[in-house]
Amino acid sequence: xxxxxxxxxxxxxxxxxxxxxxxxxxxxxxxxxxxxxxxxxxxxxxxxxxxxxxxxxxxxxxxxxxxxxxxxxxxxxxxxxxxxxxxxxxxxxxxxxxxxxxxxxxxxxxxxxxxxxxxxxxxxxxxxxxxxxxxxxxxxxxxxxxxxxxxxxxxxxxxxxxxxxxxxxxxxxxxxxxxxxxxxxxxxxxxxxxxxxxxxxxxxxxxxxxxxxxxxxxxxxxxxxxxxxxxxxxxxxxxxxxxxxxxxxxxxxxxxxxxxxxxx
Numbered sequence: 001x002x003x004x005x006x007x008x009x010x011x012x013x014x015x016x017x018x019x020x021x022x023x024x025x026x027x028x029x030x031x032x033x034x035x036x037x038x039x040x041x042x043x044x045x046x047x048x049x050x051x052x053x054x055x056x057x058x059x060x061x062x063x064x065x066x067x068x069x070x071x072x073x074x075x076x077x078x079x080x081x082x083x084x085x086x087x088x089x090x091x092x093x094x095x096x097x098x099x100x101x102x103x104x105x106x107x108x109x110x111x112x113x114x115x116x117x118x119x120x121x122x123x124x125x126x127x128x129x130x131x132x133x134x135x136x137x138x139x140x141x142x143x144x145x146x147x148x149x150x151x152x153x154x155x156x157x158x159x160x161x162x163x164x165x166x167x168x169x170x171x172x173x174x175x176x177x178x179x180x181x182x183x184x185x186x187x188x189x190x191x192x193x194x195x196x197x198x199x200x201x202x203x204x205x206x207x208x209x210x211x212x213x214x215x216x217x218x219x220x221x222x223x224x225x226x227x228x229x230x231x232x233x234x235x236x237x238x239x240x241x242x243x244x245x246x247x248x249x250x251x252x253x254x255x256x257x258x259x260x261x262x263x264x
Contacts, residue, residue, distance in 0.1 A: 083162030121219030
């Protein structure tokens with residue numbers, strides 16, 4: 001698919017699917033060969049169109065996906081993937097998200113990084129990330145695929161802005177120097193029942209390692225992370241599909257709790 005016109009057509013289809021809430025077949029279903037690197041070109045065009053279509057929307061940060069070796073093996077890739085977070089994707093902590101806004105959302109608990117310094121790769125380390133981080137906060141990502149029934153391959157996900165949809169940040173800010181994020185425990189709950197438990201090490205051994213990977217990956221496209229941006233470092237547990245009335249909590253040791261409720 002190495003053709004700018006084809007990239008733009010794919011971006012347009014994904015944009016229409018998101019606004020209409022009508023999923024489309026996999027981009028690769030028609031026999032097209034699409035690499036992950038080509039898929040990033042589609043993603044950049046998709047994000048550009050979203051920004052140009054709004055006078056108030058802006059880049060809020062980035063998200064990282066496929067941070068576990070198991071998920072990478074399932075998708076046949078050797079590294080995580082990433083997408084762009086826009087300001088209109090943020091939902092208030094403890095707020096209500098209407099399912100009708102999305103197609104087939106899934107909820108994931110994550111540790112988010114709030115940056116107070118720019119980060120430019122290559123060669124960025126975990127220590128560099130921690131020094132550039134003002135605070136870490138409990139968060140929830142609401143992923144959604146514009147590809148029908150989540151029947152995606154890695155290039156489909158990347159092109160679709162790595163299935164970005166919404167994100168929730170808790171209000172409590174914690175300096176990363178005050179704790180070992182790899183040992184930070186999580187209890188993920190739905191309607192008060194435990195769905196899963198994990199520690200920060202579930203994300204590439206340390207959540208800051210995922211952020212370092214992101215910065216170095218984005219350097220391939222001459223993109224940097226900016227002070228003031230947020231980075232969702234990756235899911236610590238399996239994602240869960242919500243139904244109306246569900247209430248989710250990501251409860252982190254020493255970090256606090258992020259929550260969201262779903263309605264029709």
